[in-house]
Amino acid sequence: MVSVIIVVRNAEKNIIACIDSVLNQFKEGEQWELIIVDGLSVDKTRKIVIDYLKQKNILYRIENNPQKTLASGWNKAIRLAQGEYIVRPDAHAELLEGYIKVGVEYLRKNDAIAAVGGTLITKANSVIGRMIAIVLSNPMGVGRSLFRIGVTKDTYTSTAVYAVYRKSIFNIVGGFNEKLNRNQDIELHQRIVKAGYKFLTSARMKAIYHSRTTFYKFLQQGFWNGYWIIKSNSFHINHLIPLIFVLSLIMSYLIAPFLFYAILLFHLVLGFIAFIWKSKVYSPLELIILESLAISLHLMYGVGSLYGLIRLPF
Incomplete structure (x- = not known):
């Protein structure tokens, strides 16, 4: 049996x-359940979900999440889940055909794999x-985040997006x-990897991810991602690159201003190369916008990480 868990709050769109x-x-007759945990939405999310699922002949339940956080919602759903496998898509995502089936196949074939995820469109x-x-789909923006930039073959990774997990791993x-x-x-x-298990990113599994639609929300997301990666104390060296970038800018501006401009110029040139290499159809204006977004993301992520570093003792 498969348990699909979705944690939502104000996700009516x-x-x-x-x-x-x-x-x-899923096909008719297959054993699965849907668990939706609502973080006390103040929009029409809960009503929309209830009205919609009433029309469907599926096993489902809707629970409240008074803490309103993703982690508390996921944990509640995991405790309630009856399935041997747990799938955790976000409310703003869409799984393409065969996503769950392929993930379960991999888990059944290899006991060393704790979870399988796909790549994002x-x-x-x-x-x-x-x-x-x-x-967010280019190495210049997200580095070696394989589930974002894509893989051409199945690859062992340190994480997985919208993962299909063995429920036993949470025990x-x-x-x-x-x-x-x-x-x-x-x-x-990171705890799962330390316990000796593997993650797989499959080239056969695809999901649609709806990104932020405004510059402000984009920067806000970058800042808080940078902050919490430090606070979680679960980062890889790649996560620290924006922090190193910000510290380099600060130090160079104070000590040798010409280095400050040299670092910015290097980022600019590298960005143009990365975006052109990925797709040669961008206009000069589009390249400027893309590079501006990339450097803004790195700055906000790095500043967020710096703030998290300062706040570590508190």
Whole structure:
């Protein structure tokens, strides 16, 4: 049996598309359940979900999440789940055909794998959102985040997006850390790796991710991701590159201003090369926008990490 868990709060715009993508994963008669945990939404999310699921002949339950955090919602759903496998899509995501089936196949074949995830097709509706989506799918924006930039073959990784987990792994390493507001999955996945298990990113599994659609929300997300990666104490060296970038800018500006401009110029040239290498169809204006978004993301992530570093003792 498979348990699909979705934690939501104020997701009225995306939740039905997410649920539909889950429903399309299963054939009639297959054993599965849907658990939705609502963080006391103040929009119409809960009503929309209830009205929609009443029309479907599936096993489902809707629970409340008074803490309103992702980690508390996930942990509650995991405790309630009856399935041998647990799938954890976000409310703003859509799983493409066969996503869950392929993930379960891998887990049944290899006991050393704790979870399997796919790669993201990043989309957005606004003009700036589409530029943000490009940045979040390019190594210049997200480094070696394979589930974002894509893989051409199945690859062992240190994490997995919208993962299909063995439920038993949560009995071994525990659940999500409810003290963290972000990066809870990274911290959990690090514990799983330390316990000797593997993650697989499959080229056969695809999901649609709807990125932020405004510049402000994009920067806000970058800042808090940078902050919580430090607070979680579950980072890899790649996560520290934006922090190193920000510290380099600060030190060079104070000690040797010409180095400050040299570092910015290097980032600019590297960005243009990265975006052109990925796709040669961008106009000069688009390249400027993409590089501006990339450097803004790195600065905000790095500043967030610096703030997290300063706040560590508190």
